[in-house]
Amino acid sequence: VSGGLSMTELPFWPRPAEVWQVLTLADYNTRVVILGTACLGLAAGMIGTFMLLRRRALLGDALSHATLPGIALAFMVMVSLGGAGKNLPGLLLGATITGLLGVGCILVIRSFTRLKEDAALGIVLSVFFGLGVAALAIVQQMDTGSAAGLESFIYGKTASMLRSDALVMAGCAILVAVVCALLFKELMLICFDQGFAGTQGWPVGMLDLLLMALVTLVTVVGLQAVGLILVLAMLIIPPAAARFWTDRLSSMFIISAAIGALSGMIGAGASALFQRLPAGAVIVLVAAGFFTISMLLGSARGVLGRVWRRHALERSIARQNLLRSAYELVEDDPAGPIPADALLGRRSWSAGQLAGCLRRAESRGLLRRTGQGIFFTPAGLEEARRVVRNHRLWEIYLIRYADVAPSQVDHGADLIEHILGHDLVAELQAALESNDHLPASPHALPPKGVS
Amino acid sequence: MLHWWVWPLDGWIIAAGVLCALSCALLGNFMVLRRMSMMGDAISHAVLPGIAIAFIITSSRDPLAMLAGATVVGVLTAVLTQGLARLGRVEESAAMGVVFTSLFALGLILIRKATDDHVDLDPACVLYGNIETVWINRISLGFITIPRIVLVLGAMFIVNAAFVGLFYKELKITSFDPELATTLGINANVMHYLLMTLVAATTVASFEAVGSILVVAMLIVPPAAAHLLTDRLGTMILLSLAIGALAGISGHVAAVEVPGWFGYRSTSTAGMMAAMTGLIFGGVILFAPRHGIISKLVHRAALSIRIIAEDLLAMLYRVEESAGRGAAVPAGQLRLALDEPRALVALALRWLRQRGELAPGALGYSLTEPGRRRAHGILRSHRLWESYLVREAAVCLGQSHALATRLEHVTDSSMQQRLGDTAPNDGLDPHGRQIPRQ
Numbered sequence: 001v002s003g004g005l006s007m008t009e010l011p012f013w014p015r016p017a018e019v020w021q022v023l024t025l026a027d028y029n030t031r032v033v034i035l036g037t038a039c040l041g042l043a044a045g046m047i048g049t050f051m052l053l054r055r056r057a058l059l060g061d062a063l064s065h066a067t068l069p070g071i072a073l074a075f076m077v078m079v080s081l082g083g084a085g086k087n088l089p090g091l092l093l094g095a096t097i098t099g100l101l102g103v104g105c106i107l108v109i110r111s112f113t114r115l116k117e118d119a120a121l122g123i124v125l126s127v128f129f130g131l132g133v134a135a136l137a138i139v140q141q142m143d144t145g146s147a148a149g150l151e152s153f154i155y156g157k158t159a160s161m162l163r164s165d166a167l168v169m170a171g172c173a174i175l176v177a178v179v180c181a182l183l184f185k186e187l188m189l190i191c192f193d194q195g196f197a198g199t200q201g202w203p204v205g206m207l208d209l210l211l212m213a214l215v216t217l218v219t220v221v222g223l224q225a226v227g228l229i230l231v232l233a234m235l236i237i238p239p240a241a242a243r244f245w246t247d248r249l250s251s252m253f254i255i256s257a258a259i260g261a262l263s264g265m266i267g268a269g270a271s272a273l274f275q276r277l278p279a280g281a282v283i284v285l286v287a288a289g290f291f292t293i294s295m296l297l298g299s300a301r302g303v304l305g306r307v308w309r310r311h312a313l314e315r316s317i318a319r320q321n322l323l324r325s326a327y328e329l330v331e332d333d334p335a336g337p338i339p340a341d342a343l344l345g346r347r348s349w350s351a352g353q354l355a356g357c358l359r360r361a362e363s364r365g366l367l368r369r370t371g372q373g374i375f376f377t378p379a380g381l382e383e384a385r386r387v388v389r390n391h392r393l394w395e396i397y398l399i400r401y402a403d404v405a406p407s408q409v410d411h412g413a414d415l416i417e418h419i420l421g422h423d424l425v426a427e428l429q430a431a432l433e434s435n436d437h438l439p440a441s442p443h444a445l446p447p448k449g450v451s
Numbered sequence: 452m453l454h455w456w457v458w459p460l461d462g463w464i465i466a467a468g469v470l471c472a473l474s475c476a477l478l479g480n481f482m483v484l485r486r487m488s489m490m491g492d493a494i495s496h497a498v499l500p501g502i503a504i505a506f507i508i509t510s511s512r513d514p515l516a517m518l519a520g521a522t523v524v525g526v527l528t529a530v531l532t533q534g535l536a537r538l539g540r541v542e543e544s545a546a547m548g549v550v551f552t553s554l555f556a557l558g559l560i561l562i563r564k565a566t567d568d569h570v571d572l573d574p575a576c577v578l579y580g581n582i583e584t585v586w587i588n589r590i591s592l593g594f595i596t597i598p599r600i601v602l603v604l605g606a607m608f609i610v611n612a613a614f615v616g617l618f619y620k621e622l623k624i625t626s627f628d629p630e631l632a633t634t635l636g637i638n639a640n641v642m643h644y645l646l647m648t649l650v651a652a653t654t655v656a657s658f659e660a661v662g663s664i665l666v667v668a669m670l671i672v673p674p675a676a677a678h679l680l681t682d683r684l685g686t687m688i689l690l691s692l693a694i695g696a697l698a699g700i701s702g703h704v705a706a707v708e709v710p711g712w713f714g715y716r717s718t719s720t721a722g723m724m725a726a727m728t729g730l731i732f733g734g735v736i737l738f739a740p741r742h743g744i745i746s747k748l749v750h751r752a753a754l755s756i757r758i759i760a761e762d763l764l765a766m767l768y769r770v771e772e773s774a775g776r777g778a779a780v781p782a783g784q785l786r787l788a789l790d791e792p793r794a795l796v797a798l799a800l801r802w803l804r805q806r807g808e809l810a811p812g813a814l815g816y817s818l819t820e821p822g823r824r825r826a827h828g829i830l831r832s833h834r835l836w837e838s839y840l841v842r843e844a845a846v847c848l849g850q851s852h853a854l855a856t857r858l859e860h861v862t863d864s865s866m867q868q869r870l871g872d873t874a875p876n877d878g879l880d881p882h883g884r885q886i887p888r889q
Contacts, residue, residue, distance in 0.1 A: 057545040058489055065664070112744045113736055115483075118544075119675045122488035123732060126668030130725020133665065137718040138710050155559065229496065229664075233552035240545050276567065277560055284556035291549055295539045303538055 036166030037264035045260025066102025067095035068132025156227035158279030226280030244298025263287035337373030470604035472695030475669035493551035499558025525651020668725035768826035781815035
């Protein structure tokens with residue numbers, strides 16, 4: 001009760017001196033907590049990478065819920081054997097046993113019945129948790145030793161982490177790192193092509209079991225720090241965030257571990273400053289922040305990057321379309337003025353779109369506008385010739401080798417001309433025995449007047 | 452030990468539990484069929500911030516505000532999950548995990564904020580429910596006084612039943628074949644979000660009774676058990692309702708009685724209800740007539756025994772072909788040649804003796820006349836298959852025997868007839884052995 005009273009007297013915002021203390025890790029307790037959660041985040045980020053790629057992300061959820069009855073039953077057994085109920089290794093052993101039992105049940109339901117993975121996860125998760133809740137209610141009636149501490153496994157008790165807890169987390173992180181480093185190639189193989197791994201003679205079942213065992217270890221160790229509901233977040237969010245930054249497993253593995261560790265450090269640091277906030281939840285929200293940033297900015301699959309790349313591609317296609325249409329209009333006399341009003345009828349673009357295209361081409365130095373009209377610059381003319389040449393080479397190829405009617409080839413070539421690489425153009429040239437000159441259009445061009 | 456029972460209280464607790472189980476099971480059938488069970492889990496975790504925000508805004512435990520807040524956040528979970536999966540190209544289950552853990556964490560922080568502002572809200576109460584306090588909040592309807600939870604859950608059940616009743620056809624089609632539903636002009640997306648909205652509302656209505664996590668047990672487990680018992684949707688829904696109700700009743704009885712055996716007072720009814728659904732599911736998974744594990748194992752064993760028995764007959768027939776009619780082979784040699792589990796071979800031998808197709812003698816087993824007739828048929832199928840495979844299907848000679856060994860056990864008389872039409876005129880199989888005549 002006195003603890004609760006002093007809590008409410010704490011001001012919400014920390015004083016600068018407190019911020020400095022946390023930042024410099026001056027306080028022993030803060031140091032322990034921050035390093036401990038960092039190790040947990042590291043371990044969860046590493047092992048979570050493989051779980052995510054194996055599409056087993058939610059298995060951690062069922063696993064962590066299934067640890068609750070183990071904790072309560074271990075407490076009861078230890079009390080009835082005359083010991084102290086709150087012996088941490090004993091409780092964690094109980095958690096591990098029922099956690100593994102839960103995973104076993106999932107495997108049985110999935111492989112022996114027609115129920116799918118999702119139902120198996122939901123059943124194990126809720127039934128085990130129900131058993132745990134029922135057992136906890138009984139534990140709370142026991143006279144020997146207060147069971148109040150058991151609740152901390154559900155929400156975590158980061159702030160009261162001991163040196164021994166932090167050491168366990170560090171040991172767990174080292175173990176996970178060593179196993180992953182030694183078996184990186186094998187784990188990668190079962191993530192991407194389990195069937196191939198099996199035919200190559202790798203013990204797929206054993207590797208799968210090893211992965212499960214490591215996940216169970218991280219989950220059970222993480223129970224204390226962030227609680228059994230949120231430990232899933234540590235397994236799932238860092239790798240999901242890392243996925244946005246890279247397409248390589250090794251980089252994803254490292255980024256995921258780094259995001260996990262950073263979330264743990266920042267979250268624990270923040271909860272040391274704002275002591276009234278539940279630490280586990282703060283850690284998860286920090287990780288969710290990393291996820292949001294990664295999803296927006298990620299270099300490999302980030303949303304903004306993707307939108308920008310698509311935009312740039314659309315711009316470049318529009319530019320090439322403009323150059324080709326313009327060139328075809330003035331092909332007889334490329335130095336002459338381009339009839340701007342005739343351009344509008346050449347493609348299905350609006351006057352506004354065309355004006356924008358012209359303006360951008362002008363600012364890139366491909367076209368220039370003078371009092372007499374619009375003209376190609378030398379660079380623009382060269383680029384236009386290249387685009388038209390790609391278009392016509394493809395058209396001729398379609399006519400000669402794919403038996404497409406000359407009146408039909410324009411559309412197909414229109415789609416592909418923008419993405420023809422140098423090698424392919426060289427190949428086309430060789431196949432068509434063409435020289436570096438621009439071939440004439442194999443079909444009649446539309447009339448040059450205003451349509 | 453029924454003296455602990457207080458009928459008005461226990462009766463209402465059971466009523467609340469059963470109504471909760473029924474409301475959840477109605478919707479759960481479609482969650483299980485759509486393979487979205489974990490969406491129920493995600494929504495039930497994620498409603499926490501909705502409840503907390505409603506608390507903070509209204510500064511009270513106004514049930515309507517909570518229902519509204521939590522339903523909004525529940526639907527938001529479904530929307531965000533789909534959004535992340537599409538926009539960020541995250542795998543759907545991972546997207547779900549990211550969304551609901553983040554929302555749950557937010558909810559925990561908001562609840563702490565709410566308690567700071569002196570609103571009495573215990574996260575434990577949201578997570579595990581508090582069905583035992585059913586009698587504290589009651590509403591008088593003039594002639595009868597009903598606990599509020601029972602009234603809320605009753606209304607929820609009626610709403611869900613009306614939804615399932617009105618949209619039964621649409622739910623059925625969108626659950627089994629969303630593409631067909633779209634071509635028929637049923638908007639599968641609208642049905643999806645209607646279902647999600649009701650799941651969120653049911654979760655909130657139930658959380659006072661069983662808590663937000665155990666709702667998942669009520670949503671998923673009874674329909675999953677019913678799914679193993681029947682292949683018809685209507686029957687499945689009825690069975691899931693029955694299982695849910697049974698779990699509701701037995702859950703409370705177990706919560707009161709079971710701890711008594713060990714000298715404790717009663718335990719959490721919600722927890723025991725979830726445990727009872729698990730117990731029922733365990734029974735179903737073992738003993739279900741067609742999809743149960745035991746019946747599957749028995750069927751598989753029966754099939755193995757029949758195949759071994761047919762192999763035994765065919766083997767003795769081949770021995771007779773070279774050593775003459777009535778040749779006997781010792782059981783040990785039969786076992787050695789078959790390379791099958793000893794127990795299964797023994798069962799197959801006993802079965803054949805009972806049918807009078809094998810006769811034990813001093814030198815070992817030999818064929819009886821009915822056994823010889825059956826073996827004749829099996830050998831005919833085998834050699835016809837070999838001949839067909841080599842001549843018509845271009846299977847090489849080395850592989851035809853292994854294939855024919857498998858096919859001979861599943862060849863009925865009409866198939867044998869058709870194979871016989873393609874048989875070579877000389878009546879020899881590709882190995883040069885005589886194909887037994889009909």
